Amino acid sequence: MRRSFLPTLPTLLLAATFAPVLPAQTESGFKLPSNALAALVDAPLTPTVSLSPDKSTLLLLERSALPPLTELAQPELRLAGLRLNPATNGPSREPYTTGLVLNSLAGGAERRITGLPAGARLNHVSWSRDNRHLAFTVTLETSIELWAADTATATARRLTARPLNLTTETPAWLDAATLIVPFIPADRGAPPPEPRVPAGPVIQENLGGKRPSRTYQDLLANAHDEALFDHYTTSELALVTLDGTVTPLNQRGSFALVAPSPDGRYVLLHTLHRPYSYLVPAGRFPTAITVVDRSGKTVHTLADLPLAESIPIPTGSVRTGPRSVTWRADVPATLSWLEALDGGDAGKPAELRDAWFTLAAPFTQKPVTQHRFALRVAGPVTWGDDQHAIINESWWKTRTVRTWLVAPGTPGSAPTLLFERSSEDRYKNPGSPVLARNQFGRLTLLLSPDRTKIYLDGEGASPEGNQPFLDEFTLATKTTRRLWRSAAPAFESFITFYDATLKRALTSRESVTDAPNYFIRDLTTGHLTPVTSFPNPYPAFASARKDLIQYKRPDGVALSGTLYLPPGYKSTDGPLPTLLWAYPQEFKSADAAGQIKDSPYRFIRVSPLGPLPFLLAGYAVLDDPTMPIIGEGKTEPNDTYVPQLVASAKAAIDELVRRGITDRNRVAVGGHSYGAFMTANLLAHSDLFRAGLARSGAYNRTLTPFGFQSEERTIWQAPEVYAAMSPFNHTDKVKDPLLLLHGEADNNPGTFPIQSERFYNALKGHGATTRLTFLPHESHGYRARENVLHMLWEMEHWLDTYVKPPAKDKKL
Template sequence: MTANAQATWQTPPEPIASMLNTRRLPTVMFSPRSRYFVALEPSVLPPIASLAQPKIAIAGLQINPKTWEPAKANFFQAISLHRLDDSPAIPIVLPPAPRLRHLHWSFSGRYLAFTLTQAEGVELWLLDVEQAKAQPLTGPVLNAVYGTPYLWLPDDSLVYKQRPQSTPPPAPPPLPLGPLVEENLGRTAPTRTYTNLLQNPYDEALFEHYLSAQLVKIHPKDGLDSDRQPFTQTQLFRTVLPSPDGQWLLVATLHRPFSYQVPLSRFATRFEVLNLQGEVVHTVADLPLAEEIPVNFDAVRAGQRLVSWRADRAATLFWVEALDGGDANKKVPWRDAVYTLAAPFQDEPRQLWRSTLRFRGLLWGNGETAIAYSAWYNTRQLQMWRLRPDQPDSEPVLIGDRNFQDAYSHPGDPVTAPGPYGWATLLIPDADRIYLNGRGASPRGVYPFLDRLDLSSGQTERLWQSPERTFSRVRRVLDPQATELIIRSESQTSPGNFSLYNRQTDTATPLTQFADPLPWYRDVRKALVRYRRADGLDLSATLYLPPGYQADRDGPLPVLLWVYPEEHKSRDTASQVTRSEYTFSRPRGSSILFLLTQGYAILAGPTLPIVGEADEEPNDTYLEQLVAGAEAAVDYLVQRGVGKRDRVAIGGHSYGAFTTANLLAHSPLFCTGIARSGAYNRSLTPFGFQGEQRTFWDAPDTYIRLSPFMAAAQIKQPLLLIHGADDNNPGTYPMQSERLYEALKGLGGTVRWVSLPYEGHAYRSREAVGHGLWEMVQWLNIYLKR
């Protein structure tokens, strides 16, 4: 039967409906020297009316033209100020229904700046922690369309991007001036399936209007009404970054020609150094439009990239240049080089380091130590190097070489702290040692740790590790000897709270006492379970059971598997357990954990590794490995007595939705499926998708075989399709769900397609989130619970 199921917004059953209104746990931000911290309360689910406000979609952006900020932005709605002692929290007085974003501490730690969105625009506000008082520094004049709209200088002054004050937006032409014409004269310019791109000259005019800004300097002592004049001309600012000493500004500005094929991140970009009078003192690079980057995860833009400042020096630029022209397919001995140039920027740049793999990051410490990373996606290789930045003739020292998917061998990430100029630099207790903060995945479980690494010998010393039956991590190391630590600890029944821990006295002082926002879930049974695929590969998942359930007494439950596969180049990494069963899990948004209240069991995140070792491509055996992994999960549920073979559903979001449709098409394991915001026809993403780097024309059989749209006639089980009507994620166009629905309908399938107005790849409004959960509950009640 075919039905036109036009619906009004529906509310999910209790207690889900009430749970959606529950406030979320606060986000905590510590000041640079950790004397203070703030607890930020996230906003509740916004009404659909907020998503329905007019927006402009251009160059990969979605802009609110009234407020000059991203459309559908996320906000905080309250701040409380805390000292690093047992004094009570101080609520900060703000205007009614505040919408806060872009929170950043000053280098001194005395101030916390943030933006506050008013009806007519974005204001810059300042919290003085000594006075525990917040006040505006500007009216609604900030240009917050792209990136952070302000920045701190070391003297506690700020520079902000001011939008044009009197220029109206360009009016659309009454009629097209002519056809839209694009051409390509023999060059190779592959692009992925980006959304919200420029489409015509009018879009270009809008882009120039809403990206335009001038830079203005302000000090907290200035009054709100003080006369401030911009010190730069109007430009299309992409980034603005002060030197650590605050004497120079590194600015990246966009200029024509623009592109209708790629987003603004690949537009023509000029990098310049300005003084605080707005004068250009040095041009670092002027990069052309980059439409021709090869389709490869290790391909990069030609020319200078990642231009920034050395964090440990007053004013020294550094940047990276591809020695292979950015083409990862070229066979060359060196891939990237790092260059530096100190103020006053008159010398020739100095090459600091070159790498045989692609540059992935650099942490500055001092003249004796910096840590650099290079990696290669195809082999999953990651190298960690010690550099001596002030000794140009010294050889880099390799201190780590591993598969970056090998969680068991992860040594941890270097610990940083505010350096001499307030920027984050390596915390170095003495000449040859640093600290490593690790997640601690291992065969026996996940237990985060803090190590001290001797860079000369490569030996590590374990200083701290998470206690049993909790998931605790070091969030701050407060002194060079790592005597005092700020630790965040959680368990299955306790939310993440912070404490001040002293290693010498082995004592902990609580800093926060956040309560469980959804106590209903305290009695949910959560367990990390392990089982084996038919080919011997060990797999794992997180099993959630409703409160009070006992398999031997209550019998099998209807079960939902919620999936998302991952490609690997090694069977060893594919079998590793990287999740802790002692984390605090409470649902929010469209979480499937809400379904526990309706009597369903959930097997969340069952590992579905797609392995392609050596020269094998993982996706060439995707379907076989996918089905084998799903079979192992279902076999485990049946053997344990939790589920029955005819009462197991499959579901997923995005790539998990693609997986869901494939499992329904290629296996009889599941009685129904739920696919949210997925892509189903890979010929519509011909220049790569997910972990696949080959194009459609490189591997047409793989693209076709992996597309569940091509196997729609084999989908006999009922399928619920949900998609945001305004999905801006590359590759998951709403058309993907629409076309699969049309195919299944035309083939006589049982299918329901729900398009959520104004929603993107994830669902944000109270109406859409609630309705989506209602759809899922109703669907499972009909086709799974039976």
């Protein structure tokens, strides 16, 4: 299984200031918000679920509330975009499961998996294809172990005491009784010490040729980093059976991918190797793509990809050579991959962009060219059989998405175009193919018994809000028959068909006040049989009100947002102080920008990281009001970013005031990441808000010169756009109080902590009322309990100080 290459800084709590009242460095120590908000941080989390391959059992994966700061403060190495815990040889700051419970869909008492070590942190939980076992890892203080559970007896046991290496890959089932597992090499010694005196300078050079690169975090910086990368990412692969037998494969390396073939006879390996780079993360390092058999013998080398430092900037640009190399899911052992026909450069005109190849075991023949595509192939192939596979191609510039039906058993045959639409047009999204597990335990296309139809399920976006659906789609005629659709006042989503009759389905159902739970729905009668009974984890919000509101910008663009009112609020209570929490998005179509993207019937999900906690502090909240930045035709959206942003914000406030909900003179705006960037721009370019809350943002676009968000132009191609959009350049215009928060160890490309540090210094230098808080050990998203509580205190205190009191001056 592929590990996500998530690129996390040491301890330093810098609480800056309420300028101009307090000195540059103020009180230290963590603070607590009001009791109502603090209680949300420790609210029990609803378990996540995993369905067994035979659909007989729902596995409940229990989760703890936010971890203590001591977990984030564990040792951490940041190497080539990876963040590793050197004590465990696994990823740092990884969320985990605390308990496993088996829930039979046929009824009966839940069964808890026993035999786990006390305080176990479980990860990478997966079913065996015969449903009889679960495999998972257990993270201890100084190692990670491989465990398994027998689902018949609900008991767990350790398979081997040998420590795993999960820095780049995780265990995967080879067959129903065998896993392929990455271990720490048996002969690995101590980590290489950092030299007290460098052997020489650190040198990078470019001897001609354009090699633009976007901004990345946690890159290798010197020879010692390279040595550490080798030390910690190098694994030895072995087969482990359920009786605990370990059989080495004699394969050693830094494995970015370890993927067994469907029949379990072969393993696809992606192995990273030198020369490394100080400009790009590990995912772009040189990579050998090989196939080995169960004895570890290399039976095929597909490619050895060179270092990819020069992938062009335009969206849709890709690495040259084989990419997206995977196994065909519906046959025993056939490789599938793509190769760019345009040099991987989406900015270059080309009639054909991608070619698709397959190669069957024993891998001795020439690769088969399946098809060539005019656009870039997006996402994996959905496999069915020799006559049925579905593949998508897309193009960012035009937002075009095409869905093709292909016959992989007849290479080169004309594909059938099933759908063509704009990726922005949610109303015309036909849904995604319903999948089912085959004899190999792989998810493949579910076909009707006569193999003439497929099934589609989707969100069902509409002017009334999202209404999930299930359709039957006839391939020959391209016609649809609706089998089911969610209906008010509930919000219900199709998960999978429950049995072979295709007459019953497992669904997830919720309402504004009812937490999501799982049901068996009879698609003929509509009868619902409950499977789970998770309680509402947020009873304090039971009487909160939720409304999906719609309004327009002066230029006619339709806007919407989800309005929440505090528990017990009555219209006679009068206008409220209000928080707008938003995140802008670019569009090429005004019509698409105006589409509704929520449902008025969804459960009120409360995250301590979102804006809804402040309902309990007496604020109205407009969550995710649409802030579309539109550029139709040849016009780029960001050419008019600021005026469109201000117009959308003003339209939202006008609508809230019209409804009698909001006091125009007591409105705050806030956001995270690009939402923080938006917040700073709104305070710099408008007088609409009393205060702003900006978390983990980027404020100076000269620090992201090769593009950001959906902006493909560089700063040298569009200097006026970068200048106009950078709130750092307009610091002198910020007249309303602005709270800045940032994870001290932010790993998100572009949002280096220095962004907030420099912006704060500029604000302070111009006499602005501002405060900067760095949360220790936090990445782009915040996780530690102490930090989240303190973040809520900062935000609540800022709002109560600068927004809640009656305004002295009227806003226009």
